[in-house]
Amino acid sequence: MAKINENYEKLPGSYLFAEIARRTAAFQDANPDAKIIKLGIGDVTQPLVPAVVQAMHEAVDEQTASASFKGYGPEQGYAFLRDAIVEADFKTRGVQLSADEVFISDGAKSDCGNIGDIFAVDNKVAVCDPVYPVYVDSNAMAGRAGEYDVDAEAWTDIHYMPTTSENGFCPAIPDAPVDIIYLCSPNNPTGTVLTREQLKAWVDHANETDAIIMFDAAYERFITEEAIPHSIYEVEGAKTCAIEFRSFSKTAGFTGMRCGYTVVPHELVRQGQSLNAMWNRRQTTKFNGASYIIQKGAAAIYTPEGARQVEEVIAGYLANAKVIRDGLEACGLEVYGAQNSPYVWCKTPEGMGSWDFFNKLLEEAHVITTPGAGFGPAGEGYIRLTGFGDPDQTKEAVKRIQAIL
Ligand code: PLP
DSSP, X not given: OOOOOTHHHHOOOOOHHHHHHHHHHHHHHHOXXXXXXXXXXXXXXXXXXHHHHHHHHHHHHHTTSTTTOOOSOOTTOOHHHHHHHIIIIIXXXXXXXXXXXXXXXXXXXXXXXXXXXXXXXXXXXXXXXSOOHHHHHHHHHHTOSOOEETTTTEETTSEEEEOOGGGTTOOOOOSSOOSEEEEESXXXXXXXXXXXXXXXXXXXXXXXXXXXXXEEOTTGGGOOSTTSOSSGGGSTTGGGTEEEEEESXXXXXXXXXXXXXXXXXXXXEETTEEXXXXXXXHHHHHOOOXXXXXXXXXXXXXXXXXXXHHHHHHHHHHXXXXXXXXXXXXXXXXXXXSSSSSEEEEEOGGGOOHHHHHHHIIIIIOEEOEEGGGGOGGGTTEEEEESOSOHHHHHHHHHHHHHHO
């Protein structure tokens, strides 16, 4: 008899976005004339930039002639993209990598979820709370999370590190040893960033304890403050303790195109094994490479024209986020994020529950947000708003919120 992976039976339902959709639909049914504006959206809305479109058109044309046709590509990605990444994303920031430390994929979600393949089941995992759910659920599927405690809304074997306004959104280094530590900066959902000093403390801790940091930098292009690191490898010592995940999704509107990459430095060695060699083995066995056409499109953001075009789109999302932040602050609310992130993280007024504040904004302002409690227990008392919407709709939504508060 084929036995199933029983860890899947322990997984709680992915309730957050389904519940938001249910409440939104119920409200719209009862109020058909209400013009609802979505500020909860975590997907990009702007089209691909012209440089990317042109590069992909050219790549499609190449596929129409036998002389230029491409079948299976290198599982690790094409050299033209890996080389461009090494030059533009790292060398410019003082980080020396070789192209074979960069693995192109179909996105950061796959890589964050798959990286656990090269680690033992009995590693102790630490995550921030609130958290991007993939880190937790993928470890739960692998049997690394223990049991799900419904009352605590937490897994018994995961070490949760609250990141709230009280600790400046920087997780405290655990007292008891942990083996795998997920950090995300700029952070989803809080929109906050870790400074060089804060990252340095984590890197030193990981090196002292032989832990591995999984550093998710999916939103690095949104960083506007000069001193904030875009890569963990800008911090001395990180190459011996960190794996970094990047994505073209929010950088270049690739949520529907699918492309990302993961950096595994050669210096990363545990129990005498090169993690770069292990990840290479994993990828060449289970992954057949990202699409040539998509990789050509991704490479176009490293041309001067493409870089300028994606920067403009990102500036638009950041401008929306600033409109939200300034507008909410003007109502006396405590607001975080937006400066280096498309996300705005807002404390609910007078200690209101995050679902109650969500309901109030839906029913009175007809604005959809995301309740912070959906990202983990320490997200209670916050809501997340995003700058990915239309600029005029964003301004209108903020006006409506101001009118009811
Ligand atoms: N990491 C974080 C923190 C995210 O918020 C997301 C997407 O929302 C991803 C990774 C996934 O990115 P990708 O679209 O490349 O799979």
